[in-house]
Amino acid sequence: MEKIKLAKASRLTSPNPVTVVCTEKPDGSTNLATVSWWTYLSFNPNMIAFAMAKTSYSGERVRETGKVIVTVPGAEIADAVMGCGSMTGRNTDKVGKFGIELASVEGSKIQIPAHSRVAIQCHMKEYHETGDHYLYICDVEQVYGNEAEEALFAWNGYSQLRPAK
Numbered sequence: 001m002e003k004i005k006l007a008k009a010s011r012l013t014s015p016n017p018v019t020v021v022c023t024e025k026p027d028g029s030t031n032l033a034t035v036s037w038w039t040y041l042s043f044n045p046n047m048i049a050f051a052m053a054k055t056s057y058s059g060e061r062v063r064e065t066g067k068v069i070v071t072v073p074g075a076e077i078a079d080a081v082m083g084c085g086s087m088t089g090r091n092t093d094k095v096g097k098f099g100i101e102l103a104s105v106e107g108s109k110i111q112i113p114a115h116s117r118v119a120i121q122c123h124m125k126e127y128h129e130t131g132d133h134y135l136y137i138c139d140v141e142q143v144y145g146n147e148a149e150e151a152l153f154a155w156n157g158y159s160q161l162r163p164a165k
């Protein structure tokens, strides 16, 4: 073994998971951001966590509203998901720009990409400063799944999105 940087380790662990973090903007529309750094935390009670850069608009919206839906995107929207990870939604409607079809979620103002394999509806329990990111720890309210959608993963670090098979 040789000493390497942590960023290089993330290439060695590819394919890495990919989610789309869905939040509500002040005008009621949905913002979408691509997030690889997420994990299950607990099945009893159901909890998950994800890390987002301190500067991210999505993080700001989660801290403001306390609500978030974390989705695993389907293979059909790979290009759009890469787009959602390349610009902030602070002044841009990413849903319109990348032509992403949305679906409603019962009891939530936040919408999700119609092509999602999994959607985990949460409220934020707490968040912690972790270096240049905040770690958002979330209680899960509801979980949805669709086996017909093929999950996307990030390859070569985070530079390409495609299924694992």
Ligand SMILES: Cc1cc2nc3c(=O)[nH]c(=O)nc-3n(C[C@H](O)[C@H](O)[C@H](O)COP(=O)(O)O)c2cc1C
Binding pocket: 018, 031, 032, 033, 034, 035, 036, 037, 038, 051, 052, 053, 055, 056, 057, 058, 059, 081, 082, 084, 085, 086, 087, 088, 089, 090, 133, 154, 158, 159
């Ligand atoms: C494949 C991929 C994975 C990403 N994973 C993360 C992540 O885990 N955490 C993070 O803060 N940003 C991640 N990003 C970058 C954000 O999606 C990007 O900063 C985005 O502009 C944030 O949008 P927002 O400001 O609308 O929240 C990733 C980008 C890509 C393309």
